[in-house]
Structures are given as C-alpha cells and as structure tokens.
Amino acid sequence: MTAVATPIRFDAARAGSDAECEARIVAARKRLGDRAVILGHHYQRAEVYRHAELTGDSLKLSRLAAQTEAEFIVFCGVHFMAEVADILSKPHQKAILPDLSAGCSMADMANLRAVERAWRELSEVLDPDETITPVTYINSAADLKAFCGEHGGIVCTSSNATLILEWAFGRREKVLFFPDQHLGRWTAHQMGVPLDQCAVWDFDEPMGGLTPEQIRAARVLLWKGHCSVHQMFQGSHIEQFRAKHPGGVVISHPECSFEVCAASDLVGSTEFILNAIHAAEPGSHWLVGTELNLVNRLAEEMRPRGVTVQFMSPMVCMCSTMARIDPQHLAWCLEQLADGHIVNQIVVPEAEAKSARLALDRMLAVS
Ligand code: 13P
Numbered sequence: 374m375t376a377v378a379t380p381i382r383f384d385a386a387r388a389g390s391d392a393e394c395e396a397r398i399v400a401a402r403k404r405l406g407d408r409a410v411i412l413g414h415h416y417q418r419a420e421v422y423r424h425a426e427l428t429g430d431s432l433k434l435s436r437l438a439a440q441t442e443a444e445f446i447v448f449c450g451v452h453f454m455a456e457v458a459d460i461l462s463k464p465h466q467k468a469i470l471p472d473l474s475a476g477c478s479m480a481d482m483a484n485l486r487a488v489e490r491a492w493r494e495l496s497e498v499l500d501p502d503e504t505i506t507p508v509t510y511i512n513s514a515a516d517l518k519a520f521c522g523e524h525g526g527i528v529c530t531s532s533n534a535t536l537i538l539e540w541a542f543g544r545r546e547k548v549l550f551f552p553d554q555h556l557g558r559w560t561a562h563q564m565g566v567p568l569d570q571c572a573v574w575d576f577d578e579p580m581g582g583l584t585p586e587q588i589r590a591a592r593v594l595l596w597k598g599h600c601s602v603h604q605m606f607q608g609s610h611i612e613q614f615r616a617k618h619p620g621g622v623v624i625s626h627p628e629c630s631f632e633v634c635a636a637s638d639l640v641g642s643t644e645f646i647l648n649a650i651h652a653a654e655p656g657s658h659w660l661v662g663t664e665l666n667l668v669n670r671l672a673e674e675m676r677p678r679g680v681t682v683q684f685m686s687p688m689v690c691m692c693s694t695m696a697r698i699d700p701q702h703l704a705w706c707l708e709q710l711a712d713g714h715i716v717n718q719i720v721v722p723e724a725e726a727k728s729a730r731l732a733l734d735r736m737l738a739v740s
C-alpha cells in the first residue's frame with residue numbers, strides 16, 4: 374500500500390491500556406514487515422524498549438539510522454534524534470517520532486538566534502571564524518547543527534566528545550560548546566584544559582556575561598545549559614554509597630555535574646554504562662548516575678547474576694520527555710503507517726539538512 378502524509382492525530386480517549394497496546398504493536402509491526410524499523414534509546418520505558426529492534430546511545434543510533442534501508446524509521450527517543458535520522462537517511466526514508474512532544478529540555482536551552490547573537494558578540498573581541506570551532510552536542514536542534522556545518526564546526530555525542538574536541542582544537546584555538554556546559558567542561562578537563570580556561574557563556578547576558586579579557590583567555594566557552602535530569606545527582610549521594618560499599622563502583626553520565634563526574638570511577642555514555650554493567654563481576658555493587666528507566670532495567674537484568682545496581686539519587690529522576698513515547702503512541706503510529714497514513718514524520722528542510730549533514734558527517738568521520 375502506498376503511504377500518504379496525513380494530518381491524522383493521536384486520540385487519547387481511544388488510546389487503550391498498556392496490555393491492549395502491546396498486542397496492537399505486535400500486530401501492526403507484523404503488517405509493516407521490513408518496511409519499518411524501530412529504534413529505541415536506552416532511556417525508553419520497558420513497555421516500549423522491548424519492541425525496539427535496534428537500541429543504543431545517540432552515536433550508535435545515528436549510525437544505525439544512516440545504515441538502515443527501511444522505509445519508516447520509527448524513533449523511540451526524542452525529537453533531535455529523529456531529526457538526525459531524517460538528515461542521515463536516504464531520500465525515500467521517513468523518520469517517525471511516535472509523540473511529537475517528545476523533546477529534550479536541554480536541547481531547548483540553545484537556539485539559533487541566541488547562538489548567532491553570541492557569534493556576533495564574540496566578533497567584537499576576536500574573529501570567531503578564525504579562532505573558534507563551534508561544537509554542538511547532538512542534543513540540539515537541526516538548525517544549530519547547520520550553524521556548525523556552516524562555520525567549520527562539528528557535532529559531538531557523549532561517547533565521542535574527547536575525539537571531537539581534539540579535532541576542534543586541531544583547527545582553531547578555541548571552542549564554543551553548546552548546549553551542555555557539563556559535558557563540555559568534563560571533556561575539556563579530561564583533555565587537560567585547566568578549569569580556569571573554561572568560561573561559562575550566559576546567553577541571557579550581553580557578551581555572555583564575560584569581559585573581553587575573559588573571552589580572550591578562555592579556551593572553551595561553555596553554553597550555560599544543562600540536563601535537568603542529570604543535575605539531580607550530587608557528590609553527597611556518592612559519599613553515602615561509598616560509606617556503605619567501600620569496594621563499590623560509581624558510574625555516571627557526563628551530563629552530570631563536574632563534582633559528580635570527578636567523584637565517579639567511570640564516566641561515559643548510556644551505551645558505555647550498559648556495557649560496563651553487563652560485564653560486572655558477580656557480587657559487585659554499582660551506583661549509577663543516569664536516567665531511571667535505564668538504571669531500573671539494568672538492576673533487573675543483573676539481579677540474577679548477583680550484581681546490585683543502585684540509582685544515584687533518592688529522588689525519582691526520569692526523563693519526562695523520553696517517557697512521552699508510550700505504548701499507546703507507538704501502537705497508534707505503527708497502525709497508521711500500516712494503514713498507509715504517514716503520521717508524525719520529522720522533516721528537516723533540505724537547506725538546513727545539507728549544512729547539518731556536513732557537521733554530522735564530520736563527526737562520523739572523526740569517530
Ligand atoms: P547518550 O548519547 O549517552 O545516550 O545520551 C543521550 C542523552 O540524552 C543523555 O541524557
């Protein structure tokens with residue numbers, strides 16, 4: 374059946390229970406056959422994650438999206454991930470986000486207007502196109518990736534940030550890193566950049582709140598953005614765990630604060646965390662600083678092997694936007710696709726996609 378784009382909307386009143394949706398997902402998936410592939414980020418809830426044929430962190434998922442031949446790439450993740458799938462896939466393929474409101478609050482902390490203003494303001498002190506490589510975390514809108522493509526910059530993810538910053542410093546003496554200050558600071562520190570050469574660019578202030586001298590002295594300008602989930606983890610949580618389990622292992626995502634990363638034994642992407650815990654010794658204790666769905670799943674998987682996996686915060690820190698992809702939206706969108714209606718397609722305008730692809734291709738070539 375030929376699929377056509379249609380404005381059909383999800384109807385919450387007819388969404389059905391989780392159990393009903395489970396059966397509907399299986400049935401619709403079967404009808405679609407190899408016309409569709411379901412990609413799932415590690416933060417997806419269990420009822421959705423189990424239907425993903427391909428799972429990974431942002432880097433792995435962007436590679437997989439570029440390699441698949443399926444007509445529909447159904448992305449169980451957040452908006453920027455589906456945009457990347459659209460940019461890197463072939464023209465006949467369609468990236469589908471089961472719930473269009475699944476965004477990323479950190480990605481929303483930078484926008485093109487504010488980044489262009491920063492670039493203009495920086496040009497009052499130095500020539501940014503000669504001295505600064507713009508690096509955007511993949512958690513950002515497509516137009517910011519396009520900005521990086523057009524200004525000799527690049528995209529990074531949590532798993533390749535060191536390689537990307539090395540690439541960036543190989544070209545220009547400074548980096549403007551957005552939107553996550555924590556990933557930028559931790560990565561720069563890992564590369565030996567002193568913390569006093571990392572200056573926070575406050576996008577609400579003229580000149581980022583910095584003096585011309587501070588701008589000239591900085592090697593890394595860190596956009597004042599953060600992840601609201603990962604900022605909940607604190608050094609005191611690690612101290613309490615270590616007091617109870619002196620031989621335990623602390624593993625964190627680099628979106629955590631510098632204090633948390635520095636007090637952790639291991640720091641890495643969601644795929645890195647998953648692989649490290651899957652390889653854990655029986656009897657070992659792990660404290661994990663990342664989103665709750667992934668930590669809960671790892672705790673369940675590892676319990677029979679005698680490995681304890683504990684969430685870092687006493688508070689519930691879920692990514693509420695990732696959680697918007699629920700079995701109801703997945704069932705609905707698979708059924709619509711199987712019936713020939715293209716719903717919730719993510720389309721990046723071609724001119725923007727072209728420049729964004731440049732920055733993404735640079736990243737894929739480096740990593
Ligand atoms: P990963 O690329 O490590 O999966 O991280 C994505 C993310 O949004 C973490 O909050």
Ligand code: SF4
Nearest residue numbers: 477478479600602692
């Ligand atoms: Fe964005 Fe944080 Fe959610 Fe990751 S966990 S998708 S950075 S809001």
